[in-house]
Amino acid sequence: MGPHLQVDIEKRLGPLTLQMQFSVAAEILVLFGPSGAGKTQTLQAIAGLMRPDRGRIALDDTLFFRREAGLRPVHLPARKRRVGYVFQQYALFPHLTALANVAFPLAGQRDARDRALALLERMRLGHLAQRMPHELSGGQQQRVAIARALAAEPRVLLFDEAFAALDRRIRERLHADLRALQAEQQLIVIYVTHNLDDAFAVGHRLAVVRDGRVEQIGQLDDVFTCPANRRVLEILGIPNAIAARVVEVTRGQTVLDWDGRLLTAPPLDLPPGAEVTAYIRPEDIRLVYPDRPLNRMLGQNLIEGQVIERRPGRHLHHLRVALSDGHLVEIAHPASSYTTLPLPPGTPVRLVLRKESIVVIAPRAATRQQEAPIYASESPDGAPEWGG
């Protein structure tokens, strides 16, 4: 069994109360969530730069922090934790060369210079060792910062929006570096971002953070296919959340009542009358060509609406459709589809919702406090987003 970092802390931070609970093994855990959710503060608590009000942080048998009733309080100073921290603003010492920056944690060791140089070469920066930080580009500075963090031989490596200010091309290369490093040294890595593309590019597991709490944690794919609740949907920028009631459950399907509209969904283990939150996968909604027969669509959910907005994308085009009852539905289709179908705003359209496109995520009792429609909410970077 590899190393294991356990975090269970509470901290009041003005209007926000941080209540973080998770554990990380030798893997890359992405902390994803909107700004102000407490991600940075969590990293600071792990690194020893911030002291929680209570709780416990432990790496295997080493207590980093403990403040629990009846137990001796522990607060290991940051310098003794061997937790590397890579900052968004790089935080290189501006008065030292790249080499001296990397050698900084090795001070007093005889082979400091050689080891620092080896680390710089590992980050493909050997030829820039004598440069001052301001003579390096952003990507180069961040690689120096990573080399410097590695020089301290950390057991845990924290990335705080570390690549957010960099170009996509450079970010992709650094992500590849990071994955290789993690695998090579079996590091515990926590990577904070508010960019979903970055989360997919580096993460093994994803923790969705909001208002100081972990809403859901799991394998990246699992979190996306089974969001735990409406808040996670919102944070992940998944549109088309609906609140519905179970009308009838049979072996092959469930009938849902969505504000008076009946939808067939996959079978569910819930009694009739149960309130549920679900979402309609935008990629699974089909448009019906007005001049083609409908018989292929029999047994599917067929609804009518009017195009509100059409927005082309790089891979997927997005379409927003208003239903007769005022609900809005988002559709994403490949750029190559419906090329012969004119879809200016105002066009009446018929939508087909295969029953598999309706994903029930949770009984609604658990998410009652969150009743605001999701369509108007801001979505995090990287997710398709509609005008408002």
Place this chain on the structure above:
Amino acid sequence: MNWPAFWLSLQVTTIATICITVIGLALALLLTRVRLPGQLVIETILLLPLVLPPSVIGYYLLLALGRGSPLVEWFNVRILFTWPAAVVAATVVGLPLMIQSSRAALANVDPVLENAARTLGSSEWRIFWQITLPLARRGILAGMILGSARALGEFGATLMVTGNIPGRTQTLPVAIYDAVQAQRYADAHLMVLVMTGLAFAGLLWVRWIEPPPQRYRPEGRSEEGASDG
């Protein structure tokens, strides 16, 4: 030219500069790192010598160094009307300039850099000497130069606490006053020129070490060249 006064001024200024640097840096550090109760009041008191009339400072120093003060009664330190009293006066008037300048410089050091050093295993002591101090060095040096220039020019309080004994406690500014009183203008001319030259050189030096307009940008250079990697 009154050479004894010149050498005494040099001696007094040198020792005062050392005191100003050590005490001023310590106070600046205290003011930037520790949240003290009544911080605003303490800061204001430390700045007072900048605006108080020299006679008021001299009066306080007479109280502090004269008979009946703890310094004399408890520690038997009797320096009134000797040249060390001039050092005390010079230190008191030079201190605010050092505190102001080095405090701004210390506060300007990005705390993220100090945090980075902490996660890299550094002790607070090492962070201060190898990160904070080198990054604040311009402001600290500027404070030292301004403080010592002010110490060199100290006149009023010095006159009151040293007693103006030629050859023993008479500093250059006091000697100039004496020369003018005695209508020895040739003497005064030369000494005034020396003082002006020293003050000018000091201020020029401060301007010289002021941070260049182009500041450290975390973004660094525009972008990576194709050659790298």
